[in-house]
Amino acid sequence: MFNWFKKDKGNIIEDKVQNQGYLDKLRIGLSKTRKEMSNKLEDIFTGYKGIEDELFEDLEDILVSTDAGVGPSVKIIERLKVRVREEKATESQQVRNLLKDEIKKLMVESVQENDLHLEPHPSVLLVVGVNGVGKTTTIGKLAYGFKQSGKKVLIAAGDTFRAAAIEQLEEWSKRAGVDIVAHTEGSDPAAVIFDGIQAAKARKSDILICDTAGRLHNKSNLMNELGKIFRIIEREYPEATKEILLVLDATTGQNAINQAKVFKEVAQITGVALTKLDGTAKGGVAIALQTELALPIKLIGVGESIEDLQPFSVDSFVEAMFE
Numbered sequence: 139m140f141n142w143f144k145k146d147k148g149n150i151i152e153d154k155v156q157n158q159g160y161l162d163k164l165r166i167g168l169s170k171t172r173k174e175m176s177n178k179l180e181d182i183f184t185g186y187k188g189i190e191d192e193l194f195e196d197l198e199d200i201l202v203s204t205d206a207g208v209g210p211s212v213k214i215i216e217r218l219k220v221r222v223r224e225e226k227a228t229e230s231q232q233v234r235n236l237l238k239d240e241i242k243k244l245m246v247e248s249v250q251e252n253d254l255h256l257e258p259h260p261s262v263l264l265v266v267g268v269n270g271v272g273k274t275t276t277i278g279k280l281a282y283g284f285k286q287s288g289k290k291v292l293i294a295a296g297d298t299f300r301a302a303a304i305e306q307l308e309e310w311s312k313r314a315g316v317d318i319v320a321h322t323e324g325s326d327p328a329a330v331i332f333d334g335i336q337a338a339k340a341r342k343s344d345i346l347i348c349d350t351a352g353r354l355h356n357k358s359n360l361m362n363e364l365g366k367i368f369r370i371i372e373r374e375y376p377e378a379t380k381e382i383l384l385v386l387d388a389t390t391g392q393n394a395i396n397q398a399k400v401f402k403e404v405a406q407i408t409g410v411a412l413t414k415l416d417g418t419a420k421g422g423v424a425i426a427l428q429t430e431l432a433l434p435i436k437l438i439g440v441g442e443s444i445e446d447l448q449p450f451s452v453d454s455f456v457e458a459m460f461e
């Protein structure tokens with residue numbers, strides 16, 4: 139497990155990706171996406187003798203097939219054509235490297251950065267997203283990681299919709315070894331968050347992580363529910379550093395994009411946690427989210443166990459997609 143807050147070498151993410159365990163886990167997590175990409179790339183490059191227009195069309199199709207989105211895929215390939223011409227690339231390996239490079243560039247220029255911002259403490263991490271995407275699991279993994287990094291963490295069980303959701307979060311808090319504030323099923327989520335903030339202040343917690351229920355039956359309802367929580371946080375904890383993390387399930391591909399569009403309209407999302415990358419060939423959805431919607435990916439879920447959550451790095455992600 140890496141230290142989520144280690145700062146001695148500057149950029150914390152670059153620091154983490156030096157870690158071999160991180161890269162291995164990322165490679166394994168992205169194996170389905172990589173197979174989709176790499177096998178098809180091999181086929182394409184062996185099928186063409188030179189750099190022809192059809193080659194670019196095929197490359198675009200591959201990107202689209204990983205759910206990178208039509209818009210971003212077209213843009214990447216347009217830029218690739220220019221690069222190939224400029225650099226007089228003739229070998230498939232060169233084209234492959236230029237393709238990787240153009241994906242990275244577009245992703246990097248679309249957002250400011252990919253680091254979670256939880257300092258200075260105290261901080262609040264509000265976790266939103268529809269049911270089943272992996273909010274509770276992500277909170278459990280984060281709480282564990284932060285605790286391992288020496289932080290005092292408190293969880294607020296803001297998904298009061300089902301009793302099972304509260305129990306599941308309690309279970310994770312035990313596993314992570316952190317405190318939790320919970321009310322009973324059906325109680326007001328905003329009241330739970332209120333109590334969580336008071337408890338965080340009283341216990342001098344560094345980070346308060348708030349779960350929410352993601353009932354997306356209609357937009358105005360979602361807006362009301364989240365709006366109330368935002369107001370409580372603003373009013374009761376103005377001094378806290380805030381992150382609003384949208385959790386999206388990568389296996390749902392285009393659906394994840396649609397959810398992101400709705401949540402962007404109702405909340406000031408500061409980052410995305412993209413879960414279940416291990417179970418899908420649709421890893422390209424990270425490209426679409428970050429370039430088309432300008433949402434920084436901050437975390438990725440690469441498995442179900444407590445250590446299967448990673449900070450996101452464009453460079454390592456794209457490398458792992460292609461390798």
Ligand SMILES: Nc1nc2c(ncn2[C@@H]2O[C@H](COP(=O)(O)OP(=O)(O)O)[C@@H](O)[C@H]2O)c(=O)[nH]1
Nearest residue numbers: 269270271272273274275413414439440441442
């Ligand atoms: N394979 C895999 N499963 C995950 C990941 N994250 C969450 N899950 C699973 O997704 C399911 C729903 O997760 P949960 O946290 O309850 O979602 P919530 O309804 O948004 O709180 C659970 O079975 C989790 O174990 C991940 O990164 N990889």
Ligand SMILES: [Mg+2]
Nearest residue numbers: 273274297303
């Ligand atoms: Mg949940």
